[in-house]
Amino acid sequence: xxxxxxxxxxxxxxxxxxxxxxxxxxxxxxxxxxxxxxxxxxxxxxxxxxxxxxxxxxxxxxxxxxxxxxxxxxxxxxxxxxxxxxxxxxxxxxxxxxxxxxxxxxxxxxxxxxxxxxxxxxxxxxxxxxxxxxxxxxxxxxxxxxxxxxxxxxxxxxxxxxxxxxxxxxxxxxxxxxxxxxxxxxxxxxxxxxxxxxxxxxxxxxxxxxxxxxxxxxxxxxxxxxxxxxxxxxxxxxxxxxxxxxxxxxxxxxxxxxxxxxxxxxxxxxxxxxxxxxxxxxxxxxxxxxxxxxxxxxxxxxxxxxxxxxxxxxxxxxxxxxxxxxxxxxxxxxxxxxxxxxxxxxxxxxxxxxxxxxxxxxxxxxxxxxx
Amino acid sequence: xxxxxxxxxxxxxxxxxxxxxxxxxxxxxxxxxxxxxxxxxxxxxxxxxxxxxxxxxxxxxxxxxxxxxxxxxxxxxxxxxxxxxxxxxxxxxxxxxxxxxxxxxxxxxxxxxxxxxxxxxxxxxxxxxxxxxxxxxxxxxxxxxxxxxxxxxxxxxxxxxxxxxxxxxxxxxxxxxxxxxxxxxxxxxxxxxxxxxxxxxxxxxxxxxxxxxxxxxxxxxxxxxxxxxxxxxxxxxxxxxxxxxxxxxxxxxxxxxxxxxxxxxxxxxxxxxxxxxxxxxxxxxxxxxxxxxxxxxxxxxxxxxxxxxxxxxxxxxxxxxxxxxxxxxxxxxxxxxxxxxxxxxxxxxxxxxxxxxxxxxxx
Ligand code: SF4
Numbered sequence: 073x074x075x076x077x078x079x080x081x082x083x084x085x086x087x088x089x090x091x092x093x094x095x096x097x098x099x100x101x102x103x104x105x106x107x108x109x110x111x112x113x114x115x116x117x118x119x120x121x122x123x124x125x126x127x128x129x130x131x132x133x134x135x136x137x138x139x140x141x142x143x144x145x146x147x148x149x150x151x152x153x154x155x156x157x158x159x160x161x162x163x164x165x166x167x168x169x170x171x172x173x174x175x176x177x178x179x180x181x182x183x184x185x186x187x188x189x190x191x192x193x194x195x196x197x198x199x200x201x202x203x204x205x206x207x208x209x210x211x212x213x214x215x216x217x218x219x220x221x222x223x224x225x226x227x228x229x230x231x232x233x234x235x236x237x238x239x240x241x242x243x244x245x246x247x248x249x250x251x252x253x254x255x256x257x258x259x260x261x262x263x264x265x266x267x268x269x270x271x272x273x274x275x276x277x278x279x280x281x282x283x284x285x286x287x288x289x290x291x292x293x294x295x296x297x298x299x300x301x302x303x304x305x306x307x308x309x310x311x312x313x314x315x316x317x318x319x320x321x322x323x324x325x326x327x328x329x330x331x332x333x334x335x336x337x338x339x340x341x342x343x344x345x346x347x348x349x350x351x352x353x354x355x356x357x358x359x360x361x362x363x364x365x366x367x368x369x370x371x372x373x374x375x376x377x378x379x380x381x382x383x384x385x386x387x388x389x390x391x392x393x394x395x396x397x398x399x400x401x402x403x404x405x406x407x408x409x410x411x412x413x414x415x416x417x418x419x420x421x422x423x424x425x426x427x428x429x430x431x432x433x434x435x436x437x438x439x440x441x442x443x
Numbered sequence: 444x445x446x447x448x449x450x451x452x453x454x455x456x457x458x459x460x461x462x463x464x465x466x467x468x469x470x471x472x473x474x475x476x477x478x479x480x481x482x483x484x485x486x487x488x489x490x491x492x493x494x495x496x497x498x499x500x501x502x503x504x505x506x507x508x509x510x511x512x513x514x515x516x517x518x519x520x521x522x523x524x525x526x527x528x529x530x531x532x533x534x535x536x537x538x539x540x541x542x543x544x545x546x547x548x549x550x551x552x553x554x555x556x557x558x559x560x561x562x563x564x565x566x567x568x569x570x571x572x573x574x575x576x577x578x579x580x581x582x583x584x585x586x587x588x589x590x591x592x593x594x595x596x597x598x599x600x601x602x603x604x605x606x607x608x609x610x611x612x613x614x615x616x617x618x619x620x621x622x623x624x625x626x627x628x629x630x631x632x633x634x635x636x637x638x639x640x641x642x643x644x645x646x647x648x649x650x651x652x653x654x655x656x657x658x659x660x661x662x663x664x665x666x667x668x669x670x671x672x673x674x675x676x677x678x679x680x681x682x683x684x685x686x687x688x689x690x691x692x693x694x695x696x697x698x699x700x701x702x703x704x705x706x707x708x709x710x711x712x713x714x715x716x717x718x719x720x721x722x723x724x725x726x727x728x729x730x731x732x733x734x735x736x737x738x739x740x741x742x743x744x745x746x747x748x749x750x751x752x753x754x755x756x757x758x759x760x761x762x763x764x765x766x767x768x769x770x771x772x773x774x775x776x777x778x779x780x781x782x783x784x785x786x787x788x789x790x791x792x793x794x795x796x797x798x799x800x801x802x803x804x805x806x
Contacts, residue, residue, distance in 0.1 A: 082715075082789040119790015168478075168798070181476045190730075296788045401453050407460035412798035413484040414471075423731075433792040435457060 080118065080296055088300040089123040095307045102128045103259060104306055105396050107249065108266035109136030109424025110294050116433035118296040128303060131258075131396035132429075134248045134352070135266050137213040138165050138422035139394060142350045143384065145241055146171030148377035149210050152239060153184040155375050159202060161195040162210035164188045165422045170415060172382045192224035192238075199228070199236035208371045212241040216268040218360060219333035222340035225366055237371035240361050242341065245269050246277050247358035248349060253285045257397055262306035264299065265291035267321045272337075274329025275317050282315040293321040340366055348381060350418055351391020390417035393426050400427040407431060465704075465780055468492045482693030482738075483797035487701075505627055506705060508689050509553035511619065518619040520555035522546055525612040529804045531578070533652035535644075535663030538611055539581030541740055541806055544666050545691065546615040547589045551673040552687040552743050554623025557589060562596040563612040568603040578609065589668035591615065622677040629685040630706035634774040635752035637745045639672050639759055640665070640767045641718040642695055643734030645741075647726050649805050658729060660722045667741035671762050676745050679758030683751030688744045692806060693797065695771075696735040698744045699782045700796045707779040712772035712794065715787040736797055738805045746774065 096102065106112055112132045115121055121130055134140060146169050153160035153176060160176070167177040167188060180186040185205075189195045192209050199207035211221040221242065228236045245266060252258065265278055270291045278289045288309040292302035302320045309315060319325055340363060347359030362370040384390065387410075389403040400406055400419065410416040412428055419425035423432075468484075470492035478485035495503055502510040509522035524545045531538040547557040562582065566575065586593055644665040651660060669689065676684055686706075688698040695717075699710045712735075719734045727734050741764070747755045752770060759768040782794045 080788050082787060085789050116792060117786070118788040119786045119792050120788070122790035123788075177476050177478065178474065181474045296790075399453075401456050407456065408463050413478075413488070432795050435460065435793050435795075 084297055085123055085300060088297065088304060092128065092300065092304050092307060093125050095304060095311060096125055096127060097311065098127065100127065102307060102310070103131055103261050104128065104264055104303060105131045105133045105260050105262075106264040106292075106299070107133040107135045107245070108264075108268065109139065109422065109426075110268060111264055111266075111292065111299060112136070112426050112429050113424050114294050114296060114299060116429040120296045120299050123300060124303065128307070131260065132393065132400075132426035133263075133396055134252065134349075134394040135214065135245065135269070136394075136419065136422050136424040136426070137217070137243070138163075138169060139390065139418040139425045140243060140248075140349045140352070141166070141169060141212060141241060141418060142348045143170070143172050143382040144348065144378070144380055146175070147173070147382060148372075148379060149239060150174065150176060150179045150184070151377045152208055152371055152375045153179055153186050155206075157204075157206055158185065159198060159205050159207045160184065160186045160210065161189045161198060161207060162186070163190070163212070166210060166212065168415065168421050169418050170421075192221045193227075196224050196228055196233065196236055199233055203235060206235050206237060208237045208239055208375075210239050210241065212243075214243055214245050214266070214269045215272040215337070218242040218337050218341065219272055219330070222333075222336040225340045225362070225369055226336060228369060229366065234368075236369065237374055238362060238369055239371040240341070242360040243347065243349070244358055244360070245273070246280075247355045248352060249281070251352060251355055252395055253281070253287075255395065258395060260287060260396070261310060262288040262290070264302045264306070265289045265317070267291055267293050267298070267325060270319075270321065270325045270329070272330050272333045275319050275325065275327045276329070278317050282317060286315055288315050289317045291317070291319045291321050291325055293324065339363070349394075351384060351388070351394050353391075385416055388417045390419045390427075393417075393419050400430040403427070407435070461778065461780070478798070481797070482691075482697055485798070486693075487796060506701065507553055507627055508549040509555065509615075511553070520550050520553040520617050520619055521614070522549035522553070523612065523614040524549060525610060526806055527607070527610050527804050528649065528806050529607055530652055531574070531608050533664055534648050536666040536740070537578060537581050538609065539578040540585045540666045542611040542613045543582055543585035543589055543591070544668050544740060545806060546613040547591060548669040548689040548691075548741070548743070550615050550617040551668070551670040552689045553619070554625045554673065554677060554687070555617035555619045556674075557591045557615055557617045557668075557670060559592050559594045559616055560586065561614040562593050564596070564598045565606050565610040565612075566598065566600045567606040567608050568600055570608055574608065578611075585668075589670060620677055622681065623684075624682050625684065625686050627686055627702055627705040630702060630708055630746045630774055631685065631748070632708055632774050632776045633749050634685055634746045635749060635770050636699070636710060636712065636772040636774065637747060637752065637756055637759065637768060637770050638690070638695060638718065639669070639743045639745070639765045640741075641720045641723070642690065642739055642742055643719055643723045643727060643737035645739050646694070646737035646805050647723050647734075649738075650730065651726065658726060660726045662720070662722050662726060665739055665741040667764060669741060669743050672743055672759060672765050675758040675762045675765075676747075676755050680745070680747050680751045680755040683748030684755065685746040685748065687746075690739045690742050690744050692738050694734070694736040694738055695742075695744055696733070696782065696794050697796060699794070702746070703782050704780045706774075709775040709778055709780075710772060710782045711775055712782065712784045714784050716769055716771045718767045718769050735794065740806065
């Protein structure tokens with residue numbers, strides 16, 4: 073399109089690709105994990121992997137907020153959405169995530185008042201516009217979106233909005249990464265670190281990866297050039313036998329993170345003892361709930377929910393995809409029983425999910441000629 | 444994955460998926476959801492899996508924007524469209540403009556000069572008479588510009604809350620132009636893909652007009668009659684003009700996908716050549732949507748044989764409102780039924796139908 077800014081310049085892309093080709097050891101295979109779903113999406117959307125040499129492989133990681141929501145939480149959300157007098161709000165892609173019986177979109181078609189919002193503030197505005205209804209916001213995301221939920225809750229409290237509630241599904245990025253590094257079935261050479269999360273938490277929380285596991289991390293932006301440059305920085309570390317956290321995304325990420333955001337989060341949220349991740353099982357201290365000071369806004373304390381753990385469908389291999397153990401197309405139901413229009417797993421629903429990104433953008437064997 | 448990494452196994456799985464996709468979809472959902480009206484895959488499933496088999500019509504199976512009926516040697520194009528846009532007035536137009544232009548454009552891209560319209564109104568109890576008057580004026584004005592007459596109509600009123608202000612349904616009829624040799628199945632490898640101007644304005648304008656985002660941008664709907672553009676293409680393209688499509692709901696991406704399937708060809712789009720207004724591009728970046736999927740109400744996509752493409756493009760650009768028309772890609776043979784994008788960044792990817800549009804009631 074005519075809007076091609078400096079971070080999408082094809083010419084610079086080719087230059088970087090050339091530098092990567094010059095930096096790699098042709099005898100070696102490099103397996104780099106992009107932690108964040110936003111990276112996965114960019115990689116497929118811009119065809120970034122087309123510019124990488126054959127021996128540099130990108131593996132998709134667990135950082136897609138919608139993908140990690142387990143079925144039981146969807147069921148709980150639907151139970152709240154069906155409660156009397158409730159307007160249930162969530163982000164658009166969440167509406168299509170399958171629960172054990174149905175999705176929120178299907179619950180809406182059956183009469184539940186489910187509405188799409190673009191931010192927690194939109195939901196709060198809806199609550200103020202409908203004082204005689206209860207407005208519930210289904211909050212999800214990593215540390216990226218948690219501060220805006222926290223600020224919204226603070227505002228609701230300050231303004232005394234008594235018909236606004238939050239069903240909190242916020243998760244944190246470090247525990248799943250640790251779980252992943254502890255699992256024996258994955259050999260990774262380095263990490264393309266999550267840029268957006270790091271704007272909040274900074275780069276320090278990732279220092280355990282080089283320190284304890286001996287793998288380089290480069291915090292990366294989301295434009296295609298950012299990703300290429302980060303790949304180059306990791307390869308340079310590997311070839312230079314260095315191993316550290318580097319920050320490619322300095323134009324946005326301060327090494328210390330955003331202290332103000334962390335403060336607000338600490339006030340509004342507390343760590344859950346454990347939380348179920350889709351396909352990954354229970355991970356302790358990996359998610360947030362509203363703190364006691366915000367108990368009156370907590371939808372989970374206000375509404376009856378089934379609160380049961382629902383096993384993932386047998387065919388579903390989202391866990392393996394989220395851990396990068398298998399490629400999306402290696403799942404047995406990929407593209408046949410599981411498609412974006414009838415998803416079995418979450419990774420096929422969110423545009424940041426590896427299965428959806430591969431299906432929608434990458435489903436094309438590149439060695440097949442276009443004639 | 445880069446070239447050498449596509450293993451035989453991956454290739455086989457991709458082939459299985461393509462076979463699955465090329466089968467006629469079956470409508471298996473237990474209820475209608477908003478996705479079925481969004482113009483993406485769910486809509487396609489509804490049409491191809493439920494409607495088309497039930498009515499077994501050759502003309503319907505063509506899946507054109509208008510159907511063709513022949514009466515004693517006279518070839519007529521017939522089309523119908525309902526309008527439920529919210530809000531009913533938005534920058535650049537209103538539901539009345541859409542109701543005329545939407546139907547006129549379905550005729551125009553079928554190669555038919557619009558002749559007459561019917562007009563059905565479904566009004567909500569309590570609708571402000573001034574709002575109704577304004578829409579009637581808009582309809583009359585748009586019809587005059589488009590050169591069609593409203594010759595019959597109907598009115599129903601439903602209880603408050605059972606409609607949202609007003610819904611409009613128009614049906615249009617026109618005679619197929621003798622110059623037209625159009626068919627959805629006529630597209631051939633080598634043909635050039637042309638759009639009649641910068642894309643994505645209508646859908647973006649509606650989203651912003653709903654006021655759900657704290658985002659202000661100067662974006663107006665592009666609603667207008669496409670007959671002048673179609674007329675210019677028919678004249679300049681001659682028999683080389685294979686097919687035209689009105690890129691409404693689901694945008695240019697959806698049109699390309701439907702036609703790639705219908706003609707069993709590949710469409711390759713050069714992303715860098717697609718005209719998008721800077722304000723539209725900026726807004727869609729912020730909203731996380733791709734302008735290729737955003738609705739237009741006054742843009743067509745044309746497929747022209749290579750020999751006539753330059754002439755057709757020049758003719759199109761001389762039509763007022765089509766100055767930004769551009770050739771955005773080319774038709775290829777393999778892999779059939781697919782749309783591929785050469786990204787501005789130098790990579791390549793698939794551009795599929797959307798599973799479900801998050802933006803309902805856009806027209
Ligand atoms: S194809 Fe579907 S079920 Fe399999 S991993 Fe992907 S999302 Fe999960």
